[in-house]
Amino acid sequence: MTISREDIEKVAVLARIRLDEEQIPELENDLGNILSLVDQLSAADTDNVEPLAHPLDAVQRLRADEVTETNQREAFQAIAPATEDGLYLVPRVIE
Amino acid sequence: MHNKSVAELSRELESGKISSVELTREFLDRIKAEDRQYNSFITVTEDHAMADAKAADEQRAAGKAGVWTGVPFAHKDIFCTNGVATTAGSKMLANFVPPYDATVTANFRAAGAVCLGKTNMDEFAMGSSNESSFFGPVTNPWGLSNGEKRVPGGSSGGSAAAIAARLVPAATATDTGGSIRQPAALCGITGLKPTYGRVSRYGMIAFASSLDQGGTMARTAEDNALMLNVMAGFDPKDSTSADRAVPDYTATLNEPLKGLRIGLPKEYFSDQLSPTMEQQVRSAVKEYEKLGATVKEVSLPHAKLAIAAYYVIAPAEASANLSRFDGVRYGYRCENPQDLNDLYTRTRAEGFGGEVKRRILVGTYALSAGYFDAYYLKAQKVRRLIQQDFINAFKEVDVLMSPVTPSPAFVQGEKTSDPVTMYLEDVFTIAVNLAGVPAMSVPAGFIDGLPVGLQIIGNYFEEARLLNAAHQFQQVTDWHQKLPQ
Numbered sequence: 001m002t003i004s005r006e007d008i009e010k011v012a013v014l015a016r017i018r019l020d021e022e023q024i025p026e027l028e029n030d031l032g033n034i035l036s037l038v039d040q041l042s043a044a045d046t047d048n049v050e051p052l053a054h055p056l057d058a059v060q061r062l063r064a065d066e067v068t069e070t071n072q073r074e075a076f077q078a079i080a081p082a083t084e085d086g087l088y089l090v091p092r093v094i095e
Numbered sequence: 096m097h098n099k100s101v102a103e104l105s106r107e108l109e110s111g112k113i114s115s116v117e118l119t120r121e122f123l124d125r126i127k128a129e130d131r132q133y134n135s136f137i138t139v140t141e142d143h144a145m146a147d148a149k150a151a152d153e154q155r156a157a158g159k160a161g162v163w164t165g166v167p168f169a170h171k172d173i174f175c176t177n178g179v180a181t182t183a184g185s186k187m188l189a190n191f192v193p194p195y196d197a198t199v200t201a202n203f204r205a206a207g208a209v210c211l212g213k214t215n216m217d218e219f220a221m222g223s224s225n226e227s228s229f230f231g232p233v234t235n236p237w238g239l240s241n242g243e244k245r246v247p248g249g250s251s252g253g254s255a256a257a258i259a260a261r262l263v264p265a266a267t268a269t270d271t272g273g274s275i276r277q278p279a280a281l282c283g284i285t286g287l288k289p290t291y292g293r294v295s296r297y298g299m300i301a302f303a304s305s306l307d308q309g310g311t312m313a314r315t316a317e318d319n320a321l322m323l324n325v326m327a328g329f330d331p332k333d334s335t336s337a338d339r340a341v342p343d344y345t346a347t348l349n350e351p352l353k354g355l356r357i358g359l360p361k362e363y364f365s366d367q368l369s370p371t372m373e374q375q376v377r378s379a380v381k382e383y384e385k386l387g388a389t390v391k392e393v394s395l396p397h398a399k400l401a402i403a404a405y406y407v408i409a410p411a412e413a414s415a416n417l418s419r420f421d422g423v424r425y426g427y428r429c430e431n432p433q434d435l436n437d438l439y440t441r442t443r444a445e446g447f448g449g450e451v452k453r454r455i456l457v458g459t460y461a462l463s464a465g466y467f468d469a470y471y472l473k474a475q476k477v478r479r480l481i482q483q484d485f486i487n488a489f490k491e492v493d494v495l496m497s498p499v500t501p502s503p504a505f506v507q508g509e510k511t512s513d514p515v516t517m518y519l520e521d522v523f524t525i526a527v528n529l530a531g532v533p534a535m536s537v538p539a540g541f542i543d544g545l546p547v548g549l550q551i552i553g554n555y556f557e558e559a560r561l562l563n564a565a566h567q568f569q570q571v572t573d574w575h576q577k578l579p580q
Contacts, residue, residue, distance in 0.1 A: 007460065015414060015459040016421070017452055018440035027456070033515045034457050040403040041473050042333045044480070051475030052482055054335070055291040055531020056555075061334055075194040081428040082254055088423050 001035040099320040115165025119148035133258040139212040141574040164207035172213035175298040184228040187446035197298025215253030223520040225252025234261040240580035245504040247276030255282040265313035273524025276536035278550025280499035291531035292337035295330035304411035315567035320344035348566040353387030358492035362398040375540035395484040401526035407474035414458030495552040503545035538574035
Protein backbone atom coordinates (compact mmCIF):
# COMPACT_ATOMS: atom_id res chain seq x y z
CA MET A 1 0.00 0.00 0.00
CA THR A 2 1.62 3.25 -0.99
CA ILE A 3 0.91 6.70 0.35
CA SER A 4 1.60 9.56 -1.99
CA ARG A 5 3.84 12.50 -1.23
CA GLU A 6 0.77 14.68 -1.72
CA ASP A 7 -1.16 12.78 0.95
CA ILE A 8 1.75 12.98 3.38
CA GLU A 9 2.06 16.73 2.91
CA LYS A 10 -1.71 17.20 3.30
CA VAL A 11 -1.78 15.11 6.47
CA ALA A 12 1.21 16.97 7.91
CA VAL A 13 -0.71 20.22 7.48
CA LEU A 14 -3.76 18.76 9.24
CA ALA A 15 -1.54 17.50 12.07
CA ARG A 16 0.33 20.81 12.26
CA ILE A 17 3.72 19.12 12.06
CA ARG A 18 6.39 20.70 9.88
CA LEU A 19 8.10 18.24 7.56
CA ASP A 20 11.45 18.80 5.89
CA GLU A 21 12.05 17.63 2.33
CA GLU A 22 14.54 14.96 3.37
CA GLN A 23 12.06 13.34 5.77
CA ILE A 24 9.53 12.59 3.02
CA PRO A 25 11.12 9.48 1.37
CA GLU A 26 11.50 7.69 4.70
CA LEU A 27 7.94 8.62 5.65
CA GLU A 28 6.64 7.37 2.29
CA ASN A 29 8.32 4.06 3.07
CA ASP A 30 7.39 3.77 6.78
CA LEU A 31 3.82 4.97 6.42
CA GLY A 32 3.40 2.77 3.36
CA ASN A 33 4.48 -0.27 5.39
CA ILE A 34 2.09 0.61 8.21
CA LEU A 35 -0.80 1.08 5.81
CA SER A 36 -0.01 -2.27 4.17
CA LEU A 37 -0.27 -3.87 7.61
CA VAL A 38 -3.55 -2.10 8.18
CA ASP A 39 -4.94 -3.14 4.79
CA GLN A 40 -5.51 -6.62 6.24
CA LEU A 41 -8.69 -5.15 7.69
CA SER A 42 -10.32 -4.88 4.28
CA ALA A 43 -10.53 -8.69 4.09
CA ALA A 44 -12.69 -8.89 7.20
CA ASP A 45 -16.45 -9.41 6.80
CA THR A 46 -18.01 -6.64 8.86
CA ASP A 47 -21.48 -6.44 7.29
CA ASN A 48 -24.09 -5.72 9.96
CA VAL A 49 -21.43 -5.23 12.65
CA GLU A 50 -21.77 -2.17 14.89
CA PRO A 51 -18.55 -0.23 15.48
CA LEU A 52 -17.16 -0.56 19.02
CA ALA A 53 -15.99 2.77 20.38
CA HIS A 54 -15.73 1.85 24.04
CA PRO A 55 -15.00 -1.59 25.56
CA LEU A 56 -17.74 -1.26 28.15
CA ASP A 57 -20.22 0.42 25.75
CA ALA A 58 -20.41 3.18 28.33
CA VAL A 59 -22.09 6.52 27.80
CA GLN A 60 -21.06 9.92 29.06
CA ARG A 61 -21.99 10.34 32.72
CA LEU A 62 -23.75 13.56 33.61
CA ARG A 63 -23.65 15.55 36.83
CA ALA A 64 -25.68 18.32 38.41
CA ASP A 65 -25.06 21.78 36.96
CA GLU A 66 -23.39 23.11 40.11
CA VAL A 67 -20.07 24.89 40.57
CA THR A 68 -17.63 22.47 42.18
CA GLU A 69 -14.21 23.51 40.87
CA THR A 70 -12.08 26.43 42.06
CA ASN A 71 -10.24 28.92 39.89
CA GLN A 72 -6.60 27.86 39.70
CA ARG A 73 -5.53 29.98 36.75
CA GLU A 74 -2.40 31.29 38.45
CA ALA A 75 -1.11 27.81 39.24
CA PHE A 76 -1.90 26.57 35.74
CA GLN A 77 -0.38 29.58 33.99
CA ALA A 78 2.77 29.53 36.10
CA ILE A 79 4.15 26.83 33.78
CA ALA A 80 3.15 28.51 30.51
CA PRO A 81 5.83 29.76 28.07
CA ALA A 82 4.33 33.27 27.82
CA THR A 83 1.39 34.91 29.54
CA GLU A 84 0.08 38.40 30.23
CA ASP A 85 -2.92 39.54 32.24
CA GLY A 86 -4.19 35.98 32.53
CA LEU A 87 -3.96 35.43 28.78
CA TYR A 88 -1.62 33.11 26.84
CA LEU A 89 0.65 34.95 24.41
CA VAL A 90 1.20 33.69 20.87
CA PRO A 91 2.70 35.33 17.75
CA ARG A 92 0.48 37.99 16.20
CA VAL A 93 -2.29 36.50 14.09
CA ILE A 94 -3.92 39.62 12.61
CA GLU A 95 -1.83 42.49 11.34
CA MET B 96 16.31 -5.37 52.01
CA HIS B 97 16.27 -4.61 48.29
CA ASN B 98 15.47 -8.25 47.50
CA LYS B 99 12.31 -8.17 49.61
CA SER B 100 8.82 -7.82 48.22
CA VAL B 101 6.39 -5.06 49.17
CA ALA B 102 4.58 -7.48 51.47
CA GLU B 103 7.85 -8.42 53.19
CA LEU B 104 9.03 -4.80 53.47
CA SER B 105 5.68 -3.83 54.96
CA ARG B 106 6.15 -6.48 57.66
CA GLU B 107 9.75 -5.34 58.32
CA LEU B 108 8.53 -1.78 58.80
CA GLU B 109 5.69 -2.92 61.01
CA SER B 110 8.04 -4.94 63.23
CA GLY B 111 10.19 -1.89 63.77
CA LYS B 112 13.32 -3.69 62.53
CA ILE B 113 13.90 -0.89 60.05
CA SER B 114 12.53 2.61 59.65
CA SER B 115 11.17 4.01 56.39
CA VAL B 116 13.94 6.61 56.45
CA GLU B 117 16.59 3.84 56.56
CA LEU B 118 14.80 1.76 53.94
CA THR B 119 14.31 4.70 51.60
CA ARG B 120 17.95 5.71 52.01
CA GLU B 121 19.02 2.18 51.09
CA PHE B 122 17.00 2.17 47.87
CA LEU B 123 18.06 5.70 46.91
CA ASP B 124 21.72 4.73 47.38
CA ARG B 125 21.16 1.66 45.22
CA ILE B 126 19.63 3.77 42.46
CA LYS B 127 22.55 6.19 42.62
CA ALA B 128 25.08 3.37 42.44
CA GLU B 129 23.41 1.15 39.85
CA ASP B 130 21.00 3.00 37.60
CA ARG B 131 23.69 4.38 35.29
CA GLN B 132 23.78 0.99 33.57
CA TYR B 133 20.01 0.72 33.13
CA ASN B 134 18.82 4.33 32.81
CA SER B 135 15.50 3.20 34.30
CA PHE B 136 14.78 6.51 36.09
CA ILE B 137 14.18 9.89 34.44
CA THR B 138 13.80 11.74 37.75
CA VAL B 139 14.85 10.61 41.21
CA THR B 140 12.97 12.54 43.88
CA GLU B 141 15.51 12.19 46.68
CA ASP B 142 14.41 15.10 48.90
CA HIS B 143 10.69 14.41 48.54
CA ALA B 144 11.27 10.71 49.23
CA MET B 145 13.25 11.35 52.43
CA ALA B 146 10.59 13.80 53.62
CA ASP B 147 7.81 11.30 52.84
CA ALA B 148 9.77 8.56 54.62
CA LYS B 149 10.12 10.71 57.72
CA ALA B 150 6.40 11.49 57.66
CA ALA B 151 5.67 7.77 57.28
CA ASP B 152 7.78 6.91 60.34
CA GLU B 153 5.86 9.58 62.28
CA GLN B 154 2.54 8.10 61.16
CA ARG B 155 3.72 4.69 62.34
CA ALA B 156 4.80 6.09 65.72
CA ALA B 157 1.32 7.60 66.07
CA GLY B 158 -0.25 4.20 65.43
CA LYS B 159 -1.71 5.27 62.08
CA ALA B 160 0.30 3.09 59.69
CA GLY B 161 -1.31 1.04 56.94
CA VAL B 162 0.20 -1.71 54.76
CA TRP B 163 1.79 0.78 52.33
CA THR B 164 3.01 3.33 54.89
CA GLY B 165 6.68 3.99 54.32
CA VAL B 166 7.11 1.45 51.51
CA PRO B 167 9.25 2.72 48.59
CA PHE B 168 7.99 2.47 44.99
CA ALA B 169 8.15 4.45 41.74
CA HIS B 170 5.73 5.96 39.21
CA LYS B 171 5.99 5.54 35.45
CA ASP B 172 6.68 9.06 34.16
CA ILE B 173 3.20 9.19 32.61
CA PHE B 174 1.39 9.86 35.89
CA CYS B 175 1.21 13.52 36.84
CA THR B 176 2.97 14.23 40.13
CA ASN B 177 2.30 17.65 41.61
CA GLY B 178 5.46 19.77 41.62
CA VAL B 179 7.60 16.98 40.16
CA ALA B 180 8.64 16.78 36.50
CA THR B 181 6.37 14.55 34.40
CA THR B 182 7.80 14.06 30.93
CA ALA B 183 6.07 11.07 29.28
CA GLY B 184 9.57 10.30 27.99
CA SER B 185 9.34 13.24 25.57
CA LYS B 186 11.21 16.44 24.76
CA MET B 187 7.74 17.99 24.42
CA LEU B 188 7.26 17.68 28.19
CA ALA B 189 10.87 17.73 29.37
CA ASN B 190 10.15 20.97 31.24
CA PHE B 191 6.59 20.10 32.33
CA VAL B 192 5.92 20.28 36.08
CA PRO B 193 2.27 19.44 36.68
CA PRO B 194 0.31 21.57 39.14
CA TYR B 195 -1.74 18.58 40.21
CA ASP B 196 -1.59 14.87 41.07
CA ALA B 197 -3.06 12.09 38.98
CA THR B 198 -5.66 10.12 40.92
CA VAL B 199 -3.24 7.16 40.97
CA THR B 200 -0.57 9.47 42.42
CA ALA B 201 -2.97 10.82 45.04
CA ASN B 202 -4.03 7.31 46.02
CA PHE B 203 -0.45 6.18 46.72
CA ARG B 204 0.20 9.40 48.61
CA ALA B 205 -2.85 8.81 50.78
CA ALA B 206 -1.66 5.25 51.42
CA GLY B 207 1.61 6.64 52.80
CA ALA B 208 3.86 5.04 50.20
CA VAL B 209 7.21 6.68 49.42
CA CYS B 210 7.78 7.58 45.76
CA LEU B 211 11.47 7.38 44.83
CA GLY B 212 11.07 8.88 41.36
CA LYS B 213 9.66 8.71 37.83
CA THR B 214 10.60 5.84 35.59
CA ASN B 215 11.70 5.95 31.97
CA MET B 216 9.33 4.97 29.17
CA ASP B 217 8.85 4.98 25.41
CA GLU B 218 7.83 8.46 24.31
CA PHE B 219 4.12 9.05 24.99
CA ALA B 220 3.82 5.31 25.69
CA MET B 221 4.34 4.45 22.02
CA GLY B 222 6.75 1.59 21.79
CA SER B 223 7.70 -1.93 22.81
CA SER B 224 11.38 -1.54 23.62
CA ASN B 225 11.91 1.72 25.56
CA GLU B 226 14.24 2.86 22.75
CA SER B 227 12.21 5.92 21.78
CA SER B 228 12.56 7.88 25.03
CA PHE B 229 13.99 11.40 24.71
CA PHE B 230 15.97 10.52 27.86
CA GLY B 231 17.79 7.60 26.27
CA PRO B 232 17.01 3.90 26.06
CA VAL B 233 16.57 1.66 29.07
CA THR B 234 18.83 -1.41 29.28
CA ASN B 235 17.44 -4.70 30.52
CA PRO B 236 19.34 -6.01 33.60
CA TRP B 237 19.09 -9.47 31.99
CA GLY B 238 21.82 -10.03 29.42
CA LEU B 239 24.17 -7.37 30.82
CA SER B 240 26.44 -9.97 32.36
CA ASN B 241 27.15 -11.25 28.83
CA GLY B 242 27.94 -7.71 27.74
CA GLU B 243 24.67 -7.50 25.78
CA LYS B 244 22.49 -4.43 25.89
CA ARG B 245 19.02 -5.85 25.52
CA VAL B 246 15.72 -4.05 25.61
CA PRO B 247 13.53 -4.26 28.71
CA GLY B 248 10.41 -4.06 26.54
CA GLY B 249 8.07 -1.10 26.44
CA SER B 250 6.54 1.22 26.91
CA SER B 251 6.87 0.63 30.68
CA GLY B 252 10.52 -0.40 30.27
CA GLY B 253 11.85 1.80 33.06
CA SER B 254 9.42 0.43 35.66
CA ALA B 255 10.17 -3.15 34.60
CA ALA B 256 13.95 -2.76 34.57
CA ALA B 257 14.02 -0.92 37.90
CA ILE B 258 12.10 -3.73 39.56
CA ALA B 259 14.20 -6.47 37.92
CA ALA B 260 17.36 -4.67 39.06
CA ARG B 261 15.98 -4.42 42.61
CA LEU B 262 16.14 -0.62 42.56
CA VAL B 263 12.52 -0.47 43.70
CA PRO B 264 10.14 -3.27 44.78
CA ALA B 265 7.13 -2.03 42.78
CA ALA B 266 6.20 0.58 40.19
CA THR B 267 3.11 1.87 38.48
CA ALA B 268 2.84 1.37 34.74
CA THR B 269 0.37 1.65 31.84
CA ASP B 270 -0.74 -0.71 29.09
CA THR B 271 -2.35 0.34 25.82
CA GLY B 272 -1.24 -2.51 23.53
CA GLY B 273 0.86 -4.61 25.89
CA SER B 274 3.04 -2.03 27.63
CA ILE B 275 2.83 -3.66 31.06
CA ARG B 276 2.72 -7.32 30.06
CA GLN B 277 5.47 -7.31 27.45
CA PRO B 278 8.15 -5.55 29.56
CA ALA B 279 7.12 -7.65 32.57
CA ALA B 280 7.77 -10.78 30.49
CA LEU B 281 11.11 -9.56 29.11
CA CYS B 282 12.34 -8.53 32.57
CA GLY B 283 11.12 -11.57 34.48
CA ILE B 284 8.64 -9.74 36.71
CA THR B 285 4.87 -9.86 37.29
CA GLY B 286 2.54 -7.28 35.76
CA LEU B 287 -1.20 -6.75 35.49
CA LYS B 288 -3.31 -4.68 33.09
CA PRO B 289 -6.72 -4.32 34.74
CA THR B 290 -10.09 -4.19 32.97
CA TYR B 291 -10.57 -0.95 31.05
CA GLY B 292 -12.11 1.53 33.48
CA ARG B 293 -10.89 -0.22 36.65
CA VAL B 294 -8.11 2.33 37.32
CA SER B 295 -8.67 6.06 36.88
CA ARG B 296 -7.01 7.76 33.93
CA TYR B 297 -7.27 11.22 35.49
CA GLY B 298 -3.79 12.75 35.35
CA MET B 299 -2.41 9.84 33.30
CA ILE B 300 -1.04 11.43 30.13
CA ALA B 301 -3.28 10.17 27.35
CA PHE B 302 -2.14 8.16 24.34
CA ALA B 303 -5.24 6.26 23.14
CA SER B 304 -8.22 6.97 25.33
CA SER B 305 -10.27 3.83 24.63
CA LEU B 306 -7.26 1.56 25.17
CA ASP B 307 -5.05 3.14 27.88
CA GLN B 308 -5.14 1.55 31.30
CA GLY B 309 -2.99 2.11 34.38
CA GLY B 310 -1.75 -1.02 36.11
CA THR B 311 0.74 -2.71 38.37
CA MET B 312 4.28 -4.10 38.23
CA ALA B 313 6.20 -5.88 40.98
CA ARG B 314 8.00 -9.19 41.40
CA THR B 315 5.10 -11.13 42.89
CA ALA B 316 1.37 -11.54 42.28
CA GLU B 317 0.76 -10.69 45.94
CA ASP B 318 2.51 -7.33 45.49
CA ASN B 319 0.46 -6.65 42.37
CA ALA B 320 -2.68 -7.30 44.47
CA LEU B 321 -1.46 -4.85 47.11
CA MET B 322 -0.88 -2.25 44.39
CA LEU B 323 -4.25 -2.80 42.74
CA ASN B 324 -5.97 -2.27 46.10
CA VAL B 325 -4.53 1.26 46.03
CA MET B 326 -5.05 2.00 42.33
CA ALA B 327 -8.49 0.59 41.55
CA GLY B 328 -11.75 2.40 42.07
CA PHE B 329 -14.40 4.70 40.63
CA ASP B 330 -13.22 8.25 40.00
CA PRO B 331 -15.74 10.96 39.10
CA LYS B 332 -12.90 12.90 37.46
CA ASP B 333 -12.50 10.16 34.81
CA SER B 334 -15.59 9.92 32.66
CA THR B 335 -14.62 6.39 31.57
CA SER B 336 -14.11 5.15 35.11
CA ALA B 337 -16.12 2.05 36.02
CA ASP B 338 -18.54 2.57 38.90
CA ARG B 339 -17.95 -0.77 40.54
CA ALA B 340 -16.90 -1.80 44.03
CA VAL B 341 -13.26 -2.76 44.56
CA PRO B 342 -12.71 -6.09 46.35
CA ASP B 343 -9.67 -6.71 48.55
CA TYR B 344 -7.48 -8.36 45.90
CA THR B 345 -5.30 -9.98 48.58
CA ALA B 346 -8.23 -11.76 50.26
CA THR B 347 -8.66 -14.40 47.56
CA LEU B 348 -5.01 -15.07 46.63
CA ASN B 349 -5.06 -18.44 48.38
CA GLU B 350 -8.27 -19.86 46.95
CA PRO B 351 -7.52 -23.35 45.58
CA LEU B 352 -7.41 -23.59 41.80
CA LYS B 353 -9.14 -26.95 41.56
CA GLY B 354 -11.69 -26.79 38.77
CA LEU B 355 -10.25 -23.69 37.11
CA ARG B 356 -11.06 -24.00 33.40
CA ILE B 357 -8.19 -22.80 31.20
CA GLY B 358 -8.56 -22.13 27.49
CA LEU B 359 -5.60 -22.05 25.09
CA PRO B 360 -6.53 -20.00 22.00
CA LYS B 361 -5.33 -22.02 19.04
CA GLU B 362 -4.49 -18.86 17.09
CA TYR B 363 -1.79 -18.10 19.69
CA PHE B 364 -0.24 -21.56 19.33
CA SER B 365 0.08 -21.63 15.56
CA ASP B 366 3.14 -22.88 13.67
CA GLN B 367 4.41 -19.27 13.76
CA LEU B 368 5.17 -19.75 17.49
CA SER B 369 8.78 -20.78 18.16
CA PRO B 370 9.09 -24.32 19.55
CA THR B 371 11.17 -23.14 22.52
CA MET B 372 8.59 -20.51 23.51
CA GLU B 373 5.77 -23.00 23.06
CA GLN B 374 7.57 -25.48 25.29
CA GLN B 375 8.03 -22.92 28.09
CA VAL B 376 4.39 -21.84 27.96
CA ARG B 377 2.99 -25.39 27.83
CA SER B 378 5.22 -26.38 30.81
CA ALA B 379 3.73 -23.51 32.75
CA VAL B 380 0.22 -24.61 31.82
CA LYS B 381 1.10 -28.14 33.05
CA GLU B 382 1.78 -26.68 36.51
CA TYR B 383 -1.77 -25.39 36.50
CA GLU B 384 -3.06 -28.84 35.62
CA LYS B 385 -1.13 -30.23 38.61
CA LEU B 386 -2.92 -27.65 40.75
CA GLY B 387 -6.26 -29.02 39.58
CA ALA B 388 -7.10 -26.89 36.56
CA THR B 389 -8.49 -28.32 33.32
CA VAL B 390 -7.23 -27.24 29.92
CA LYS B 391 -8.93 -27.14 26.53
CA GLU B 392 -8.35 -25.53 23.18
CA VAL B 393 -10.52 -22.53 22.32
CA SER B 394 -10.58 -20.14 19.40
CA LEU B 395 -10.31 -16.37 18.93
CA PRO B 396 -11.09 -16.38 15.21
CA HIS B 397 -10.39 -12.68 14.63
CA ALA B 398 -7.13 -12.57 16.62
CA LYS B 399 -5.05 -12.18 13.48
CA LEU B 400 -6.78 -8.85 12.71
CA ALA B 401 -5.92 -7.37 16.09
CA ILE B 402 -2.65 -5.70 15.14
CA ALA B 403 -4.17 -4.13 12.04
CA ALA B 404 -7.18 -2.84 13.98
CA TYR B 405 -4.97 -1.49 16.76
CA TYR B 406 -2.62 0.35 14.40
CA VAL B 407 -5.58 2.27 13.06
CA ILE B 408 -7.42 2.94 16.32
CA ALA B 409 -4.46 3.76 18.56
CA PRO B 410 -2.75 6.22 16.19
CA ALA B 411 -6.13 7.82 15.39
CA GLU B 412 -6.85 8.41 19.07
CA ALA B 413 -3.25 9.51 19.63
CA SER B 414 -3.51 12.10 16.87
CA ALA B 415 -6.48 13.60 18.73
CA ASN B 416 -4.90 13.40 22.19
CA LEU B 417 -1.55 14.83 21.14
CA SER B 418 -3.09 17.81 19.37
CA ARG B 419 -3.02 19.61 22.71
CA PHE B 420 0.77 19.94 22.50
CA ASP B 421 1.10 23.24 20.68
CA GLY B 422 3.63 25.33 22.62
CA VAL B 423 0.95 27.62 24.03
CA ARG B 424 -0.02 26.52 27.54
CA TYR B 425 2.78 24.21 28.74
CA GLY B 426 5.71 22.16 27.56
CA TYR B 427 8.14 22.77 24.75
CA ARG B 428 7.92 25.83 22.53
CA CYS B 429 10.10 26.40 19.46
CA GLU B 430 12.37 29.44 19.40
CA ASN B 431 11.38 32.62 17.56
CA PRO B 432 8.08 31.48 16.06
CA GLN B 433 7.38 33.63 13.00
CA ASP B 434 3.62 33.27 13.16
CA LEU B 435 1.00 31.09 14.85
CA ASN B 436 1.27 28.31 12.30
CA ASP B 437 5.04 28.30 12.62
CA LEU B 438 4.63 28.06 16.40
CA TYR B 439 2.46 24.98 16.05
CA THR B 440 4.27 23.20 13.23
CA ARG B 441 7.81 23.75 14.47
CA THR B 442 7.01 23.13 18.15
CA ARG B 443 5.49 19.80 17.19
CA ALA B 444 8.20 18.91 14.65
CA GLU B 445 10.94 19.62 17.19
CA GLY B 446 9.19 18.42 20.34
CA PHE B 447 8.01 15.00 19.14
CA GLY B 448 10.27 12.06 18.27
CA GLY B 449 10.06 9.97 15.10
CA GLU B 450 7.71 7.22 16.25
CA VAL B 451 5.26 9.69 17.76
CA LYS B 452 5.19 11.74 14.55
CA ARG B 453 4.67 8.60 12.45
CA ARG B 454 1.70 7.58 14.56
CA ILE B 455 0.16 11.04 14.55
CA LEU B 456 0.45 11.13 10.75
CA VAL B 457 -1.06 7.63 10.32
CA GLY B 458 -3.83 8.50 12.73
CA THR B 459 -4.61 11.80 11.05
CA TYR B 460 -4.71 10.02 7.69
CA ALA B 461 -7.07 7.33 9.02
CA LEU B 462 -9.47 9.96 10.34
CA SER B 463 -9.34 12.29 7.36
CA ALA B 464 -12.18 12.79 4.92
CA GLY B 465 -12.33 10.02 2.37
CA TYR B 466 -10.48 7.53 4.56
CA PHE B 467 -12.52 7.55 7.79
CA ASP B 468 -14.94 4.80 6.73
CA ALA B 469 -12.32 2.53 5.20
CA TYR B 470 -9.94 2.75 8.13
CA TYR B 471 -11.28 4.00 11.47
CA LEU B 472 -14.87 2.84 11.16
CA LYS B 473 -13.77 -0.50 9.70
CA ALA B 474 -11.30 -0.99 12.56
CA GLN B 475 -14.03 -0.23 15.10
CA LYS B 476 -16.22 -2.93 13.55
CA VAL B 477 -13.36 -5.45 13.63
CA ARG B 478 -12.87 -4.42 17.25
CA ARG B 479 -16.40 -5.54 18.08
CA LEU B 480 -15.72 -8.90 16.39
CA ILE B 481 -12.56 -9.30 18.50
CA GLN B 482 -14.47 -8.42 21.66
CA GLN B 483 -17.15 -10.95 20.77
CA ASP B 484 -14.47 -13.65 20.41
CA PHE B 485 -13.44 -13.10 24.05
CA ILE B 486 -17.04 -13.03 25.27
CA ASN B 487 -17.66 -16.33 23.49
CA ALA B 488 -14.46 -17.94 24.83
CA PHE B 489 -15.37 -16.99 28.40
CA LYS B 490 -18.63 -18.89 28.07
CA GLU B 491 -16.55 -22.08 27.93
CA VAL B 492 -13.56 -21.32 30.18
CA ASP B 493 -12.58 -19.11 33.13
CA VAL B 494 -9.21 -17.83 31.90
CA LEU B 495 -7.16 -17.93 28.70
CA MET B 496 -3.43 -18.59 28.64
CA SER B 497 -0.86 -17.85 25.97
CA PRO B 498 2.68 -16.61 25.40
CA VAL B 499 3.26 -12.92 26.08
CA THR B 500 5.95 -12.31 23.45
CA PRO B 501 7.20 -14.18 20.36
CA SER B 502 10.70 -14.39 21.89
CA PRO B 503 12.72 -13.13 24.88
CA ALA B 504 14.42 -9.74 25.11
CA PHE B 505 16.05 -8.71 21.83
CA VAL B 506 19.19 -6.61 21.49
CA GLN B 507 18.87 -2.81 21.29
CA GLY B 508 18.68 -1.61 17.70
CA GLU B 509 17.54 -4.96 16.33
CA LYS B 510 13.99 -3.91 15.46
CA THR B 511 14.20 -0.16 14.98
CA SER B 512 14.73 0.02 11.23
CA ASP B 513 11.14 -0.89 10.28
CA PRO B 514 8.25 0.23 12.50
CA VAL B 515 6.12 -2.76 11.51
CA THR B 516 8.75 -5.26 12.79
CA MET B 517 8.41 -3.63 16.22
CA TYR B 518 4.60 -3.66 16.01
CA LEU B 519 4.59 -7.46 15.56
CA GLU B 520 6.05 -7.76 19.12
CA ASP B 521 2.51 -7.07 20.33
CA VAL B 522 0.88 -10.01 18.54
CA PHE B 523 -0.21 -11.79 21.75
CA THR B 524 -1.05 -8.80 23.89
CA ILE B 525 -2.94 -6.41 21.67
CA ALA B 526 -6.37 -8.10 21.30
CA VAL B 527 -6.78 -7.83 25.08
CA ASN B 528 -6.68 -4.02 24.92
CA LEU B 529 -9.15 -3.90 22.05
CA ALA B 530 -11.60 -5.99 24.08
CA GLY B 531 -10.83 -4.21 27.36
CA VAL B 532 -10.45 -7.42 29.39
CA PRO B 533 -7.83 -7.78 32.16
CA ALA B 534 -4.58 -9.74 31.67
CA MET B 535 -1.34 -10.52 33.47
CA SER B 536 2.18 -11.59 32.60
CA VAL B 537 3.75 -14.02 35.04
CA PRO B 538 7.40 -15.20 34.91
CA ALA B 539 7.28 -18.72 33.45
CA GLY B 540 10.79 -19.79 32.53
CA PHE B 541 13.90 -18.95 30.58
CA ILE B 542 15.15 -19.26 27.02
CA ASP B 543 18.93 -18.93 26.62
CA GLY B 544 19.14 -17.40 30.09
CA LEU B 545 16.52 -14.71 29.33
CA PRO B 546 13.13 -14.59 31.06
CA VAL B 547 9.84 -15.36 29.32
CA GLY B 548 6.30 -14.81 30.55
CA LEU B 549 2.97 -16.59 30.61
CA GLN B 550 -0.05 -14.45 29.75
CA ILE B 551 -3.22 -15.07 31.75
CA ILE B 552 -6.34 -13.34 30.38
CA GLY B 553 -9.52 -12.96 32.38
CA ASN B 554 -13.11 -11.91 31.89
CA TYR B 555 -14.20 -8.33 32.63
CA PHE B 556 -13.45 -7.27 36.23
CA GLU B 557 -11.99 -10.67 37.19
CA GLU B 558 -8.64 -9.29 38.39
CA ALA B 559 -9.04 -11.21 41.67
CA ARG B 560 -9.22 -14.49 39.78
CA LEU B 561 -6.11 -13.64 37.72
CA LEU B 562 -4.13 -12.65 40.82
CA ASN B 563 -5.24 -15.83 42.59
CA ALA B 564 -4.13 -17.96 39.64
CA ALA B 565 -0.79 -16.16 39.41
CA HIS B 566 -0.18 -16.37 43.17
CA GLN B 567 -0.87 -20.12 43.27
CA PHE B 568 1.54 -20.61 40.34
CA GLN B 569 4.18 -18.66 42.28
CA GLN B 570 3.76 -20.96 45.28
CA VAL B 571 4.90 -23.97 43.19
CA THR B 572 7.45 -22.27 40.89
CA ASP B 573 10.31 -19.88 41.58
CA TRP B 574 10.80 -18.17 38.20
CA HIS B 575 9.70 -14.87 39.74
CA GLN B 576 12.48 -15.04 42.33
CA LYS B 577 15.36 -15.38 39.87
CA LEU B 578 17.86 -12.51 39.90
CA PRO B 579 19.78 -11.15 36.94
CA GLN B 580 23.55 -11.67 37.44
